[in-house]
Amino acid sequence: MSAFLKQLINKKLKQLSPDELLHYAHQYNFSISRKQAEDITTYLKQHPIEPFDPEYRARMFKEIAHITDKETADKARSLFQGIIKSYGLEGFF
Numbered sequence: 001m002s003a004f005l006k007q008l009i010n011k012k013l014k015q016l017s018p019d020e021l022l023h024y025a026h027q028y029n030f031s032i033s034r035k036q037a038e039d040i041t042t043y044l045k046q047h048p049i050e051p052f053d054p055e056y057r058a059r060m061f062k063e064i065a066h067i068t069d070k071e072t073a074d075k076a077r078s079l080f081q082g083i084i085k086s087y088g089l090e091g092f093f
Contacts, residue, residue, distance in 0.1 A: 005092075013049050013051065014049060017041060018034060018040075021037040024083065025075070028078065028079050028082045032072055032076075036067075036068045040076060051093070052092065052093060
């Protein structure tokens with residue numbers, strides 16, 4: 001994957017707002033609370049992001065489970081995978 005595309009995806013994750021996360025959750029048919037969306041987006045902004053590394057993703061979703069709960073982390077993982085699939089980026093992850 002090109003460095004440009006990685007940088008673009010990382011930037012989008014860092015700039016994700018709680019409202020956008022809530023929108024995506026609704027779009028992919030699961031619910032999270034505003035507080036959970038705020039906590040997740042705060043985590044993304046405050047920590048290094050390397051979504052292309054499977055080990056990093058596992059740690060990230062584990063941390064999201066600590067911030068929220070396991071069910072929400074599983075939903076976030078499903079959302080992440082759904083967005084990847086909807087943009088045809090499966091081969092990069």
